[in-house]
Amino acid sequence: MAPSALADIPPPSGRNSPKPAPIKIWTVKEPPFEGFRPIDHEGYRRSTSDTAIIIDNGSSAVRAGWSFDAKPRLLTPPLWAKYRDRKLNRTFTFIGSDVYSDGTARGQAKNVYEPGSNIVNNWDAMEGVLDYCFLKLGVDGANGRIDRPVVMTEPVANLGYARKTMSEILFECYGAPSVAYGIDSLFSYNYNGGRHGLVVSSSYTSTHLIPVVDSKPLLSQTTRLNWGRFQSAEYLLKLLRLKYPSFPGKISDPQAEDLVREHCYVSQDYEHELSHYLDWTGLEDRDHIVQFPYTEQVVVQKTEEELAAAAEKRKESGRRLQAQAAKMRLEKLKRKEEELEYYQQLTQQIQNTTKKEGKRILDSNDFDDESQLEKRIRELEKAVRKARNKDVGDEDEEPQEPPTFPLLDVPDEQLDEDGIKQKRQQRLMKSNYDARQRAKAEKEKEKARLAEEQRLDEERREKDFEGWVEERRIARQAIIQKIKDRERLKAELGNRKSLANQMRMKTIANLASDNPTKKRRRGGGDDDTFGADDADWGVYRTVATGEQSDDEEEEDLNTNLKNIEAQLLKHDPNFNEESTREAQSDWTKSLVHAFLRGPWPYESESQKEAHQLHLNVERIRVPEVVFQPSISGLDQAGIVEIAASILTERLAENPYRKDVMKDIFLTGGNTLFQGFEERLYNELRAVLPAGSELKVRRAGDCVLDAWRGAARWAEKPQSKASFVTRAEFQEKGADYIKEHDLGNAYSY
Amino acid sequence: MAPLTTASDESNHQALLNKLDIYAIRKPFRNPHWKPPQRRNKNVKQIIADAARKESSVMASQTNSGVATPNQQGSEAVTPANGSGRPLNIAQAEQRLSTLVLGKNSRAAMAATTTGPAATYTNIESAPSFHPSSQRRYCDITGLPAPYTDPKTRLRYHDKEIFGLLRTMPQGTTEGYLAARGAHTVLK
Numbered sequence: 010m011a012p013s014a015l016a017d018i019p020p021p022s023g024r025n026s027p028k029p030a031p032i033k034i035w036t037v038k039e040p041p042f043e044g045f046r047p048i049d050h051e052g053y054r055r056s057t058s059d060t061a062i063i064i065d066n067g068s069s070a071v072r073a074g075w076s077f078d079a080k081p082r083l084l085t086p087p088l089w090a091k092y093r094d095r096k097l098n099r100t101f102t103f104i105g106s107d108v109y110s111d112g113t114a115r116g117q118a119k120n121v122y123e124p125g126s127n128i129v130n131n132w133d134a135m136e137g138v139l140d141y142c143f144l145k146l147g148v149d150g151a152n153g154r155i156d157r158p159v160v161m162t163e164p165v166a167n168l169g170y171a172r173k174t175m176s177e178i179l180f181e182c183y184g185a186p187s188v189a190y191g192i193d194s195l196f197s198y199n200y201n202g203g204r205h206g207l208v209v210s211s212s213y214t215s216t217h218l219i220p221v222v223d224s225k226p227l228l229s230q231t232t233r234l235n236w237g238r239f240q241s242a243e244y245l246l247k248l249l250r251l252k253y254p255s256f257p258g259k260i261s262d263p264q265a266e267d268l269v270r271e272h273c274y275v276s277q278d279y280e281h282e283l284s285h286y287l288d289w290t291g292l293e294d295r296d297h298i299v300q301f302p303y304t305e306q307v308v309v310q311k312t313e314e315e316l317a318a319a320a321e322k323r324k325e326s327g328r329r330l331q332a333q334a335a336k337m338r339l340e341k342l343k344r345k346e347e348e349l350e351y352y353q354q355l356t357q358q359i360q361n362t363t364k365k366e367g368k369r370i371l372d373s374n375d376f377d378d379e380s381q382l383e384k385r386i387r388e389l390e391k392a393v394r395k396a397r398n399k400d401v402g403d404e405d406e407e408p409q410e411p412p413t414f415p416l417l418d419v420p421d422e423q424l425d426e427d428g429i430k431q432k433r434q435q436r437l438m439k440s441n442y443d444a445r446q447r448a449k450a451e452k453e454k455e456k457a458r459l460a461e462e463q464r465l466d467e468e469r470r471e472k473d474f475e476g477w478v479e480e481r482r483i484a485r486q487a488i489i490q491k492i493k494d495r496e497r498l499k500a501e502l503g504n505r506k507s508l509a510n511q512m513r514m515k516t517i518a519n520l521a522s523d524n525p526t527k528k529r530r531r532g533g534g535d536d537d538t539f540g541a542d543d544a545d546w547g548v549y550r551t552v553a554t555g556e557q558s559d560d561e562e563e564e565d566l567n568t569n570l571k572n573i574e575a576q577l578l579k580h581d582p583n584f585n586e587e588s589t590r591e592a593q594s595d596w597t598k599s600l601v602h603a604f605l606r607g608p609w610p611y612e613s614e615s616q617k618e619a620h621q622l623h624l625n626v627e628r629i630r631v632p633e634v635v636f637q638p639s640i641s642g643l644d645q646a647g648i649v650e651i652a653a654s655i656l657t658e659r660l661a662e663n664p665y666r667k668d669v670m671k672d673i674f675l676t677g678g679n680t681l682f683q684g685f686e687e688r689l690y691n692e693l694r695a696v697l698p699a700g701s702e703l704k705v706r707r708a709g710d711c712v713l714d715a716w717r718g719a720a721r722w723a724e725k726p727q728s729k730a731s732f733v734t735r736a737e738f739q740e741k742g743a744d745y746i747k748e749h750d751l752g753n754a755y756s757y
Numbered sequence: 758m759a760p761l762t763t764a765s766d767e768s769n770h771q772a773l774l775n776k777l778d779i780y781a782i783r784k785p786f787r788n789p790h791w792k793p794p795q796r797r798n799k800n801v802k803q804i805i806a807d808a809a810r811k812e813s814s815v816m817a818s819q820t821n822s823g824v825a826t827p828n829q830q831g832s833e834a835v836t837p838a839n840g841s842g843r844p845l846n847i848a849q850a851e852q853r854l855s856t857l858v859l860g861k862n863s864r865a866a867m868a869a870t871t872t873g874p875a876a877t878y879t880n881i882e883s884a885p886s887f888h889p890s891s892q893r894r895y896c897d898i899t900g901l902p903a904p905y906t907d908p909k910t911r912l913r914y915h916d917k918e919i920f921g922l923l924r925t926m927p928q929g930t931t932e933g934y935l936a937a938r939g940a941h942t943v944l945k
Contacts, residue, residue, distance in 0.1 A: 231881050
């Protein structure tokens with residue numbers, strides 16, 4: 010797309026390098042409240058009873074003004090909100106963009122038109138909008154009449170009922186002296202000086218193709234495609250809801266229309282452009298980010314000072330704790346020293362008294378005999394020594410010399426009861442010690458074995474490199490397969506009806522039931538071989554689902570895979586960075602990521618990014634529907650096909666056919682897409698006879714020229730005959746119209 | 758109190774509403790005796806159905822009465838704006854043997870003239886496409902060209918990565934994608 014994009018070449022690793030941060034981020038607007046519109050008396054004062062009020066009664070906007078105006082004085086969406094405020098005990102009516110001024114009004118707003126069609130559906134709303142038009146145009150009707158003729162646009166082949174009801178309102182409610190109806194796109198064509206041509210009018214709710222010959226429309230050849238800006242916006246909304254199912258923001262209908270208007274364009278070569286739309290090169294230009302309003306989760310960013318203060322505080326409290334601990338240790342030491350002193354005194358005492366007295370003293374101190382007392386003193390001495398060392402800070406490692414067990418070699422006969430006891434104790438300690446030594450030796454052996462294995466492995470690699478690589482590759486494949494299987498299982502367990510889930514249910518039922526399954530019994534007695542194969546334990550994996558059920562295992566597989574890939578990377582020349590699984594599943598290579606998030610990484614934590622929409626393929630996919638309605642499931646032919654059929658078949662006999670081809674005229678807001686003209690020209694060129702002259706042009710103002718055309722038409726004296734007067738209305742019925750070159754044909 | 762919008766604040770909101778409200782404003786141009794007919798809001802479907810019913814009943818009564826006069830020949834060339842109302846009613850004209858020839862002639866004339874049968878809201882709708890381009894297939898998820906169709910979900914998809922994605926989608930989502938293409942199952 011952009012020339013700058015061609016310069017970026019993917020780095021050799023095969024991963025695409027992330028693009029620099031997006032340059033432009035689009036936003037959405039709230040529906041505009043245009044503010045209070047003052048009543049415009051000037052036009053009414055200038056007008057005479059012959060000056061017509063021109064109303065382009067469009068489904069996207071109603072435009073009204075006087076026939077002498079250069080552009081409509083009033084432009085308002087056909088919205089109407091009427092509700093009763095119970096608190097104030099008062100009824101409110103708001104029209105057009107005024108409904109956006111207030112939340113309740115917005116909620117109560119109703120459209121004049123049936124959604125997605127060009128037929129008026131809500132006549133109360135229609136009356137409200139007309140009230141508003143006449144009010145703002147300053148119509149000061151005396152005795153309950155507007156006293157000005159009305160020219161109003163209506164859809165092609167308007168339904169009799171809709172016209173009848175409109176006439177009733179205009180004549181009976183507003184007392185219009187005369188009324189004329191016309192087709193908006195024909196007014197626009199007439200205003201742009203067309204005589205023979207094909208009017209392609211793509212507007213808000215529908216697209217019409219009307220051949221015009223000698224300034225007269227061939228209404229019987231007219232074709233309507235039920236697609237317009239409204240349907241485009243609806244379609245885009247549908248696509249976006251599917252694309253971002255958990256989008257936290259709300260996209261309103263007017264916003265969707267804005268998105269279509271701002272970001273979509275007609276592709277010149279849809280097939281070709283589409284198939285390269287999500288290519289990495291230049292994606293940053295094609296991908297438009299639309300930011301919706303969000304509130305950032307407040308993560309208090311601490312300043313340097315605060316961090317330093319916090320660290321200082323932590324240190325301080327640590328110091329305090331240390332000091333406290335030291336103090337406590339000191340107290341403990343003191344207590345122990347006192348205790349030690351006391352027991353030493355006690356020994357002295359015992360030695361100095363009689364045996365009986367000594368026994369009594371021992372008893373009172375909870376000792377059985379002297380040896381226990383001695384043991385106690387030894388322990389205390391040791392503890393005191395240790396504590397002192399610690400306090401001083403130089404805790405010297407006591408030399409670890411292998412302990413001796415002298416008593417073990419002495420036969421039992423030579424020992425007294427005490428000795429035997431001690432011997433038993435020493436035996437226990439010795440076995441402990443031996444076990445420890447054995448474990449140590451085992452560890453050494455294992456280390457040696459691994460070293461040996463590695464050596465063998467290296468030897469093997471040097472001898473039989475092919476085989477070695479093959480082995481590694483197979484192992485890598487196996488792990489990848491395992492990971493994939495696991496992912497699939499996980500995905501299938503999400504579906505309640507899947508086979509995997511049914512198997513799981515069965516397993517749970519089997520595990521829960523007390524009696525063994527029939528199958529096992531038939532299989533051969535009750536020799537339970539569960540666990541003989543490691544894979545048996547997989548049963549519990551299928552049973553346990555949800556969070557953290559298999560995180561560990563996954564980690565394991567991933568580290569194994571990493572190891573193998575590291576080895577391959579180191580030694581296999583054919584295996585490079587690009588072939589690692591990580592590189593292959595890197596987000597920059599993912600089409601889905603490009604579709605959802607453009608060429609930028611996505612941070613799911615970020616509220617900002619969660620509230621972003623990326624428009625890429627949609628930008629050409631949505632306007633394409635006019636050319637290929639089947640994309641959106643609309644079972645109608647596209648405009649090129651219709652135009653071709655009108656030009657080559659239906660007008661085949663017409664003497665003006667060549668002239669019609671020379672003027673393909675575009676009007677209506679939905680043709681404003683960039684590239685619409687060129688695309689239509691190219692496609693028509695391809696289907697029309699070679700050498701025939703073809704011209705496609707656009708209305709000077711696709712949106713307002715219909716109104717201007719109607720105003721100019723109303724000013725012409727010869728148009729006066731086409732107005733239906735009040736008397737004719739009363740005589741000939743409400744659906745009576747007079748035919749003229751820019752209006753519908755009369756049918757009953 | 759109605760909720761506010763960004764355009765106003767608490768203090769001036771009610772004043773703004775009072776200013777915008779057109780219910781309370783006098784509308785002198787309206788006929789004070791105007792009473793809208795009951796149930797006048799109809800949707801397109803209803804209107805078309807009503808019109809069809811009316812048309813068929815008119816046709817029947819005209820055929821039976823025998824007093825209705827057929828329009829004079831050639832009236833379809835003149836614009837009815839200048840007077841006489843309706844295009845030729847062929848069915849009715851053919852009822853009389855004497856006008857049988859006339860009916861045939863006028864039908865031929867109609868085919869020859871550029872006007873043809875009158876355009877109605879329903880008959881100007883574009884017909885389904887027979888062009889091969891309407892057979893083109895696009896990925897339901899991304900919109901890219903789709904050479905494959907998943908037989909299980911009936912979704913069209915672009916490549917195997919998308920296939921992996923659509924196989925993990927819940928039922929409702931795949932239906933949503935089908936609905937965007939108008940290919941979903943509608944239960945009636």
